[in-house]
Amino acid sequence: MQYLKHPKILIMLYTYLENLLNRLSSECYFRTHWKLYCPGCGGTRALLALMHGDLLLSLKYNPVTLLFLLNVLATIILSLIKKKKGKYPTSKIRLILDITLLIFIIVFSVLRNYLLYAGIDVLGDFS
Numbered sequence: 001m002q003y004l005k006h007p008k009i010l011i012m013l014y015t016y017l018e019n020l021l022n023r024l025s026s027e028c029y030f031r032t033h034w035k036l037y038c039p040g041c042g043g044t045r046a047l048l049a050l051m052h053g054d055l056l057l058s059l060k061y062n063p064v065t066l067l068f069l070l071n072v073l074a075t076i077i078l079s080l081i082k083k084k085k086g087k088y089p090t091s092k093i094r095l096i097l098d099i100t101l102l103i104f105i106i107v108f109s110v111l112r113n114y115l116l117y118a119g120i121d122v123l124g125d126f127s
Contacts, residue, residue, distance in 0.1 A: 028040070037109070037113055042061035042123050045061040046061035046062040046065035049061060064104070064108060074094075075097075
C-alpha cells in the first residue's frame with residue numbers, strides 16, 4: 001500500500017479510472033431494443049458523479065450503484081471481522097444484505113420503467 005502515500009499516483013489512478021469509465025460507457029441492450037431501462041442503466045454516470053463528489057446526482061442516475069458499493073464495503077468489513085474473531089455469524093448478515101439489495105434492484109427497476117411509461121424519464125435518455 002505504499003502507493004497510497006503518494007498523491008500523484010492516486011491522482012493518476014483516479015484519472016485513469018475516470019477515462020476508462022467514460023470509454024466503457026456504451027449503449028444498453030435493454031434500452032436500444034426494448035425501450036426499457038435495465039437495472040444497471042445510469043450506473044456508469046452514477047459512479048462518475050460519485051467520483052466527483054455529487055452524491056445526489058449519483059443517486060438520481062442509479063441508486064443501485066451506491067448500494068452495491070456499500071454492499072461490497074460491508075462484505076469486506078464482515079470478512080475482516082470473521083477473520084479476526086473466527087466465530088462471528090457473518091453468513092446470516094451477508095444473506096440479509098444480499099436479499100435486501102436484490103429486492104431493491106427489482107423494485108427500483110420496475111418503478112423506474114413504470115415512470116418511463118407514465119411519461120417521466122428520470123435519466124432523460126428517451127426524451
